[in-house]
Ligand code: HCA
């Protein structure tokens with residue numbers, strides 16, 4: 297059975313400029329438990345007193361997942377892991393020559409002795425032990441096998457094959473995991489793959505194929521430098537491509553959104569699975585295909601994630617997508633009118649980067665000469681935010697930007713401190729969003745104005761230009 301250890305709370309908090317509050321950490325742990333990951337790496341209690349408290353509280357939540365404390369190979373670290381009530385301690389000690397020489401100043405034999413001693417000590421406290429040879433993928437293979445077998449003999453039941461610098465490729469991963477399986481005493485093998493070349497998940501999937509047991513992930517792929525595999529990508533790849541179906545998929549979007557909000561670490565629109573564009577289609581050929589049968593250009597139904605496909609309308613779009621959008625609003629046009637509408641869209645000036653439904657309705661109105669009285673689904677609104685008097689406004693701004701519906705945020709003078717332009721699909725979504733914005737730490741009050749029409753400095757109104 298394949299397993300997942302999620303390390304958002306440990307590796308994820310090692311993302312540059314990211315730090316979670318205790319309350320946020322408890323919520324993250326609960327959400328991860330809903331997804332059904334087998335292990336949650338909650339932090340290294342030696343790093344700070346706050347982290348020790350968080351590990352302790354998370355261990356006390358009574359979650360289904362095993363709670364893992366990370367630790368250096370020191371008695372102090374292991375004692376703290378025990379004191380926090382973690383089920384397991386993950387002890388790391390580097391094994392590559394460069395780490396032993398330049399960082400640890402230890403000979404291979406000294407390293408082996410420390411690893412044996414500390415694992416034996418942790419076992420004597422009744423902790424389960426994972427041993428991580430940090431920088432394993434750059435470690436001399438015979439030495440790696442020797443160290444890991446010492447660790448297993450001392451009581452570790454898991455080895456984390458750490459690609460600390462993300463230098464592996466899938467074929468090499470496959471071969472090395474195979475070789476490890478052949479040479480290691482019985483143990484579970486975890487894969488901790490960094491994403492420095494964008495190969496982390498591919499490497500992890502290859503390692504699983506070769507017989508490894510567990511993939512380390514973080515929500516939104518956070519972590520040192522380029523991070524490690526994203527939880528949602530990993531689960532969808534396992535579920536859809538490998539038929540590993542034990543995880544709950546629907547909580548993945550909420551957990552990703554939550555982490556975006558509290559970390560201020562934003563997803564690129566083209567990020568797989570959870571990115572804004574993951575189910576958005578644009579060219580005429582693609583949209584026509586998707587409208588005929590979504591399987592033509594979607595690897596799986598976005599409903600699996602509770603998401604919806606989106607079709608953008610612009611100069612790339614063909615008739616069928618424009619007709620479908622008008623149809624959504626119950627706007628009837630003749631084939632000849634449709635031709636003209638599409639041609640207008642294709643000939644909009646180059647400054648019209650993004651067309652909204654209001655723009656399309658405008659064009660349809662102009663072309664048909666009929667008044668079209670519909671409420672656009674695609675709503676833009678201006679949200680004014682007053683913050684609590686003591687708060688640091690940029691941190692509130694950062695949190696607001698974590699909502700993907702929030703396009704632009706400005707700090708402003710006057711009665712309100714912040715103004716934000718938001719984009720939502722309908723009035724209900726606008727209400728929900730405002731409710732959520734009001735719960736953001738530091739937000740005291742909001743006031744919202746729906747944007748009816750937009751005009752630009754060059755005098756162009758209505759159907760060109762872009763907001764936000
Ligand atoms: C580090 C440690 C680690 C540990 C991985 C693990 C790595 O921050 O260098 O314990 O499985 O990447 O080697 O994250």
Ligand code: CU
Nearest residue numbers: 307460488520
């Ligand atoms: Cu790491």
